[in-house]
Amino acid sequence: MTITLEQATKWINLFIEKLEQNRSTLNELDTAIGDGDHGTNMDRGAKAIKEALAKKTPADLSELFKTVAFAIIQKVGGASGPLYGTAFLDMSKEAKSESDLAKLIGVGSDGIKRRGQSDVKMKTMIDVWDPTSQALANGQLTKEDVNNYLNSTKDMVATKGRASYLEQKSKGHLDPGSQSSAYLFDALLEAMGA
Amino acid sequence: MTITLEQATKWINLFIEKLEQNRSTLNELDTAIGDGDHGTNMDRGAKAIKEALAKKTPADLSELFKTVAFAIIQKVGGASGPLYGTAFLDMSKEAKSESDLAKLIGVGSDGIKRRGQSDVKMKTMIDVWDPTSQALANGQLTKEDVNNYLNSTKDMVATKGRASYLEQKSKGHLDPGSQSSAYLFDALLEAMGA
């Protein structure tokens, strides 16, 4: 399945909406096992993306992703800034010659792994990105799947990110970055479904 | 009515007891219109007097009052330290040639007025000391009287001491220094009555 500029724009706008609506949900999740700012961080990113897109409408998919990446890198900070930023930057490079959705998400997922020196089962957003890219490759991603990936983080023990300091006590809580990633892919499904 | 060394020793010991028992009452009164330490201050004084008297038994009334004065001056601090300290120091000087109780308390009361640059109706301990010395001079002090003097401070507006910063709002509360002075004169009546 390929993605068009129009679909991707819709995707990003829906993502922005979800981030703005769920700022406090994300902060609360991050308060439980992190430092309470993931919602604030992503909301700041959402506003920066909106502003950047309002300034200049991207001409193609690659430019759209680059705009998203730069806005996030320059405004989010924290762990999620470089991670989402690197994902979209790598996707932007890939999108110069590729519009297959599964491939693009796969490249983004790899970017996060590289930047975060992390992998699946560490209770990070990768536990949503990685299976999502695989399901897309198999042509069968649903909102229920995304929700399952998110929920799978609940019983994991974190070994990367702030939550890892809690060791065993990180169990029993959803990973905040996985929740924001779930919003990202819910938005994607909504955009592609339309 | 004159006071003997034995009576005065009993008086001071009873005063010490009352201060130790009512530390938190005095702190609470001082929290309402002062800074919350009058009970702690007087309790520290009580312990210092006890220690000083344990070290050396005074030979006469004058020496007893001097011991009390020095213990208070060196250990109490705050406003009550110099005030009670000056009262007992002046009483010690007077006691060299005088053992009339009314005269002694009158001299103490004047010492407080001098040190505090204050007088009656300013919502301070003087509102107990001054009428007490007068009643003694008239030969008719009762616990009820002392209690009335204390209660008279309730509706006064403070014009000296910390409570004066509250202006009108100082109304409606007992003056903490008057309460400790009421303990002093209750103790006196108990000591003289026995």
Added chain:
Amino acid sequence: MKKIINNVDNIVPEMISGLVRTNSNLVRQIPDTTAVVRNDAKFSEEKQVGIVSGGGSGHEPLHAGFVGDGMLSAAVAGQIFTSPTPDQIYEAIKAVDSGEGVLLIVKNYSGDVMNFDMAKEMAEADDIKVESVLVDDDIAVENSEFTQGKRGVAGTVFVEKILGAAAREGKSLEELVKLGQQVIANTKTIGISLRAATVPAVGHPGFELKDDEIEFGIGIHNERGYSIEKIAPSKQLAQQLVDKIMGDFDETEGKYAVLVNGMGSTPLMEQYIFANDVLDLLKEKNVTVDFSKVGNLVTSLDMLGVSLTITKVDNEWIKWLNEPVETIGW
């Protein structure tokens, strides 16, 4: 009440011990007292007017934190919120007199005034020249002949800094008294509190404020203020204080020094935000700020809040405010 302490009765001696042991290059404790005196190499060789301050504890770093070359010669700590006793003050006076006399900087509280007066009488009996200045910068209370007068609060540090620097320069006791009175007359402070301080021996805050309330005009010992209002953005709080303080000066001409002081539990972050608003508002009023300082200097135990001090200064005072000092807390 949650505090890191051992025994309520030992708070002050243990605190002074901790302060002295971790700053032995700067200060030493006078034996059998809770007074600290300069301990730097320069001190013993120096001939200058000794500057002694002190008062109840609970306002750290005031006063011990301001002992050092160019500021205080000694500081005397009383029990919490309780003036120190005359014998301790007397020991401090003796420890710093080098024949040039000693100036006492006293905050205007009846306890402090009486205890410092008694100490002065004791030192004078030893033929030491002693003078004192009474700091009464808190304009939240009316100054009337029928009351105790205004309180001494955060402005005290400006007085200590200017007098300390002037004493180091060799000013005489008489000159310092005059200078001190001038600085005090030109120094005005108002404090606000979001939560009262908890005196350890009492165990609960000195007064109650609702979750959305703030009290204006509080003192540094939980003295109540002149009004309780709904908590508002920093800018509005700053506006009220700036208006009141500048309204109390005859003019806005000249040069001013500004102190934003944290009351103990309010983080530096909020103090800087408040300071930023204060500077904006003073700029709007065309008030020239030539010196400014932010931090926990005159605290009130764990009170939540800040105070604003504004002093009308001349060029020499600015120089003295800016001069480097070696202290724990300036």
Added chain:
Amino acid sequence: MKKIINNVDNIVPEMISGLVRTNSNLVRQIPDTTAVVRNDAKFSEEKQVGIVSGGGSGHEPLHAGFVGDGMLSAAVAGQIFTSPTPDQIYEAIKAVDSGEGVLLIVKNYSGDVMNFDMAKEMAEADDIKVESVLVDDDIAVENSEFTQGKRGVAGTVFVEKILGAAAREGKSLEELVKLGQQVIANTKTIGISLRAATVPAVGHPGFELKDDEIEFGIGIHNERGYSIEKIAPSKQLAQQLVDKIMGDFDETEGKYAVLVNGMGSTPLMEQYIFANDVLDLLKEKNVTVDFSKVGNLVTSLDMLGVSLTITKVDNEWIKWLNEPVETIGW
């Protein structure tokens, strides 16, 4: 939540503005960033390795309060508890490079590590030599290859002080990296909390503790600790931390530096009492303390609590720790 702020979203820029405006003799703000850089006369003439640190805000005076001759060349402030972005760090690197290269002092948090790495890559593209050291002094968390490793907390100020003084002395970038790694390897911290910090955007404390509970091993961003216990006298709290930290060193020989750090809302009074107990306990263990410091240096917003840092030092480090600096917060 009661805080003196305006808009939650403007806290950091307004704070930095307040800090810079009240300390313009020491620091200036890099335009369009929340990074501050030295502004003293000496800075522009100097040729030394630039020292840049930074991280999320909420730890004031860290890091901006340590910018000045002999300590940091620049500091980059992120949002509250959030690493700053690479472009801001990059601007700070450019502002302090005098051709001798730039050393980044980074607290070991994934966000900080990643953002500083990205900034390093950007600066290297400009041919600026950039190296970094990762501070991970918090021994409350296990250091395992399967986790993020230990956190960087209050020990960071000792690293900044020693490296800043060594850089002023002319040490090369390579020497400083080695020195920094040595200092970090010899620095151990544990923190305790009586009440968690309230992140303004969240509005309530990051975790709940009962009225008689205290948490051991917390981080500076409300990271939970290793155990919750009943609150105990200062001496017992100190005992647990001293035992744990000294037990983590191979020996008690040699010389040590001690930092008792307030977490934001705990008054200096309690910090000194705690420091007094720490020194008593170290003396019992025959540990030689050659440098000690007490105060709010690395805070966590309005957290109630303290942390204890102990560094095994050599004579040169002590010299560097003692050297005077011109900063807001040291």
